[in-house]
Amino acid sequence: MIAIPDTPLSRADYTRLAAAIQAAPAAEWRPLKLALLGSSTTEFLNPSLIVEAARHGIALNLWNGPYGQIEQQALDAGAELYQTGADAVLILPELEALSPDLAWRHLACDEVTCERLQEDLMERLRSVLAAIRARSPMKILLGNLAPPAWLAAGIADPMLDRALTSIVQAVNERIAGLCRATPDATVFDVWGSACSVGWAGWRDARMALLAKAPLSGAALAALAKLAGRCLRAWTTPPKKCLVLDFDNTLWGGVLGECGIDGLQLGVDYPGNAFLDFQRRVLALRDRGILLAAASKNNAADVEQALAEHPACLLKREHFAAFEIHWEDKATSLRRIAQQLNIGLDSLVFFDDNPVEREWVRSQLPEVTVIEAPKSAMLYGQALEDSLAFDALRFTDEDRRRAELYRQESARSELLAEAASLDGFLRSLQMEVEVGPFDDANLPRIVQLLAKTNQFNLTTRRHDRAHLTELLEAGAIGVWARVRDRFGDNGLVAAAVAVEANQGVWTIDTFLMSCRVIGRSVETALLAVLERRVHELGGRELIGQYLPTSKNQPAADFYARHGYQLGATEGHWHLRLDELRPLPETFALTGTIFVP
Amino acid sequence: MNSQERTDKLRQTLSAVLGVAEMDLSDDSSPDSLPSWDSVTHLNLVVSLEEAFGVAFSPEETMELTSLRLIRLMLDEKLGQA
Numbered sequence: 067m068i069a070i071p072d073t074p075l076s077r078a079d080y081t082r083l084a085a086a087i088q089a090a091p092a093a094e095w096r097p098l099k100l101a102l103l104g105s106s107t108t109e110f111l112n113p114s115l116i117v118e119a120a121r122h123g124i125a126l127n128l129w130n131g132p133y134g135q136i137e138q139q140a141l142d143a144g145a146e147l148y149q150t151g152a153d154a155v156l157i158l159p160e161l162e163a164l165s166p167d168l169a170w171r172h173l174a175c176d177e178v179t180c181e182r183l184q185e186d187l188m189e190r191l192r193s194v195l196a197a198i199r200a201r202s203p204m205k206i207l208l209g210n211l212a213p214p215a216w217l218a219a220g221i222a223d224p225m226l227d228r229a230l231t232s233i234v235q236a237v238n239e240r241i242a243g244l245c246r247a248t249p250d251a252t253v254f255d256v257w258g259s260a261c262s263v264g265w266a267g268w269r270d271a272r273m274a275l276l277a278k279a280p281l282s283g284a285a286l287a288a289l290a291k292l293a294g295r296c297l298r299a300w301t302t303p304p305k306k307c308l309v310l311d312f313d314n315t316l317w318g319g320v321l322g323e324c325g326i327d328g329l330q331l332g333v334d335y336p337g338n339a340f341l342d343f344q345r346r347v348l349a350l351r352d353r354g355i356l357l358a359a360a361s362k363n364n365a366a367d368v369e370q371a372l373a374e375h376p377a378c379l380l381k382r383e384h385f386a387a388f389e390i391h392w393e394d395k396a397t398s399l400r401r402i403a404q405q406l407n408i409g410l411d412s413l414v415f416f417d418d419n420p421v422e423r424e425w426v427r428s429q430l431p432e433v434t435v436i437e438a439p440k441s442a443m444l445y446g447q448a449l450e451d452s453l454a455f456d457a458l459r460f461t462d463e464d465r466r467r468a469e470l471y472r473q474e475s476a477r478s479e480l481l482a483e484a485a486s487l488d489g490f491l492r493s494l495q496m497e498v499e500v501g502p503f504d505d506a507n508l509p510r511i512v513q514l515l516a517k518t519n520q521f522n523l524t525t526r527r528h529d530r531a532h533l534t535e536l537l538e539a540g541a542i543g544v545w546a547r548v549r550d551r552f553g554d555n556g557l558v559a560a561a562v563a564v565e566a567n568q569g570v571w572t573i574d575t576f577l578m579s580c581r582v583i584g585r586s587v588e589t590a591l592l593a594v595l596e597r598r599v600h601e602l603g604g605r606e607l608i609g610q611y612l613p614t615s616k617n618q619p620a621a622d623f624y625a626r627h628g629y630q631l632g633a634t635e636g637h638w639h640l641r642l643d644e645l646r647p648l649p650e651t652f653a654l655t656g657t658i659f660v661p
Numbered sequence: 662m663n664s665q666e667r668t669d670k671l672r673q674t675l676s677a678v679l680g681v682a683e684m685d686l687s688d689d690s691s692p693d694s695l696p697s698w699d700s701v702t703h704l705n706l707v708v709s710l711e712e713a714f715g716v717a718f719s720p721e722e723t724m725e726l727t728s729l730r731l732i733r734l735m736l737d738e739k740l741g742q743a
Contacts, residue, residue, distance in 0.1 A: 078709035082677035109701050272720050277704050283712065 354464030
C-alpha cells in the first residue's frame with residue numbers, strides 16, 4: 067500500500083508517487099477513466115491528478131486531449147475523445163485562449179461588443195457541452211475562468227463600469243447556469259482554486275511561453291486536489307447528520323460546573339471561537355445536514371442554556387435528535403440513527419473529548435469520527451477538511467430538509483395522540499401525487515436512487531444516463547410526491563418496471579424515502595405501477611428483493627402485497643388478473659394512471 | 662549542503678522525475694540517453710529542481726539543462742561551489 071502524505075507535495079514527490087501508484091494500484095481502488103481537454107497542455111496535471119485521486123481510493127486512468135482542441139474534440143463525433151471510453155471529462159478553458167479580444171482588448175470594446183464577445187464565448191461552451199451530452203454519458207467537469215492574467219487598466223480595473231474581473235465573474239455565473247442545465251455536468255471551480263492559491267502565484271509565465279502550460283506548480287496541485295474531491299463526491303454519498311457534544315465543543319467550559327454565565331461564548335476570545343463554530347454548524351443545517359446532540363449533561367440545564375444564553379445561536383429546535391443524559395455516547399448515536407431513520411454510517415461525530423471519540427470509534431466503526439483539533443478556532447476547518455458533507459449539487463430537497471424533519475417530529479406527536487393508525491393517517495390529510503419520469507424530475511430521482519438504503523428493494527444505483535436508456539427502451543418510471551397538513555415532503559418514492567418478455571414485466575427498482583414509511587404510500591405507488599403495466603398489456607409482474615445490510619424494512623414488501631415467491635430465490639410473482647384497490651387514507655392525484 | 666549532499670539530492674530528483682534508478686544515472690545522462698527524458702518531463706524536471714534547490718531558472722537556462730553534468734554546473738553557478 068502506497069502512503070500518500072498529507073503535507074504539501076513537491077513536483078518530484080508527485081511524479082515519484084504517481085509512478086509508484088501506477089505500477090501497483092491497490093486492488094480495492096475504483097478504476098476511473100478521466101479525459102482532459104484544455105486550452106493549454108494538460109499533461110503537466112497528470113502526476114498530481116493520479117496522486118490526489120488515489121488519496122480517495124480512485125485508480126485514475128488518464129487521456130490527454132491535444133492542447134487547444136476543446137471544441138475540435140467535443141464537436142467531432144469521430145474524435146478520439148469518444149473512443150477513449152472515459153467515465154468523465156475535465157474541461158479547462160482559458161479566457162486568454164478562447165477570447166483574446168476580451169482578455170487583452172476589452173478597453174477597446176464598447177458595451178455591445180463586450181456583451182457579444184461574452185455571448186460568443188458562452189455559445190462555444192454551450193455547443194461543447196451539448197455535443198458531449200448528445201454523444202456520450204460521460205460525466206462533465208467544466209472549469210470556470212481563472213482571474214485574468216493581466217489587467218489592462220491596472221489598479222483602475224475595479225473602477226471601470228466593465229471591469230475585466232467583473233466580466234470574468236459574469237462569464238463564470240453563466241458557466242454555472244450552463245452546468246446546472248446540463249445533466250451530469252458540474253462546475254469545476256478554477257476561479258476559487260486560484261483565489262486560494264493566490265492570483266499572483268497562479269501562473270508561470272515562463273512555462274506558458276516554453277510549453278503552452280501557463281499554470282504554476284501550486285496551481286497544478288490545487289486543481290488536482292479539487293479534481294480528487296469532485297471525483298470522490300461522485301462516488302461517495304455525503305453524510306446526513308452531524309452529532310455534536312456541547313461542553314468545550316459548542317461552548318467553552320463545562321455547563322454543570324460554571325453555569326450559564328460562566329460559559330465561554332460571545333464576542334471576545336475564546337468565546338468568539340466557539341461562536342464562530344456555531345455559525346458554521348448552523349450553516350451546515352441550512353445546507354440540509356441534520357444536527358443532533360449527544361452530550362453528557364443534565365438535559366434541563368442544556369435546554370436552559372440554549373434558550374437563555376444571549377450569544378448562543380443554536381437553539382433546541384435546530385436539533386433533530388437530542389440525546390442529553392449520562393449514558394454512553396455509542397448508545398446515544400444508535401438511538402439518533404434509529405430516531406432519524408438513517409444508517410449509522412450517515413453520522414459524523416464531533417466531540418472535543420478524545421476518550422469519547424475513541425469509545426465511539428471502537429463501538430461503532432461505521433460512524434465518521436472527526437479528530438477535533440486542540441483549539442476551537444480550528445474546529446470549523448476540521449469539519450471542512452473531513453469532506454464528510456461534500457456533494458456536487460445542492461437541491462431544493464436539501465434546502466428544505468431540516469424543516470421536513472421538524473414537521474416529522476410534529477407528526478410523531480400527532481401519532482402519539484391518535485387512537486388508531488388509520489385515524490392517524492386520515493388526520494394527516496395526505497395528498498399523494500404520482501407522475502411519469504421526465505427531465506424535470508430525473509435529477510431528484512437519481513439522487514433518491516443514490517441515497518436510499520432502507521426501503522429499497524433492489525438498491526440499484528442507476529445514474530441519469532442509464533435511466534434514460536431504460537426509459538427509451540420502453541421501461542415505465544413512476545414517482546410519488548407526498549403532501550400533508552404539516553407540509554410538502556417532496557418527491558419521495560420511485561419505481562421502474564421493464565418488460566422482460568411477452569407480457570411479463572419485472573420491477574427493476576422500487577424505493578421510498580424513510581420519512582414517509584408506514585403511510586401506505588408504497589402501496590399506492592405499487593398499485594399505480596401495476597395499473598400502468600396492465601395498461602401496456604402486461605399480464606404478470608415479477609418483483610425482486612435483493613437483501614443488503616440495510617434494506618430489512620423492505621423485506622416483506624412483496625409478500626405483504628400478495629406476491630407469491632417463485633422458483634428463483636428472491637423473485638416474487640403476481641398475476642395481473644384483477645387490479646389492486648387504491649388506498650383510501652389519502653387523496654391520489656396525478657397526470658397519469660389515476661382513475 | 663556539501664558537494665556530496667548536493668550531488669545526492671540532484672540524483673534523487675532526476676531519479677524521481679525521470680523514473681530511472683539512481684544507479685543508472687551518470688554525469689552524461691541526457692535526453693539522448695534516457696527515453697523518458699522528453700519535453701514534458703524536462704519541464705517537470707526543471708520545476709522539481711527549482712523546488713528542491715530553491716533556485717529559479719530563466720527560459721534560456723531551462724533550455725541548457727540537458728544533461729546531469731550541465732545541471733550540476735548550473736547549480737554550482739547559482740549556489741556557489743559546495
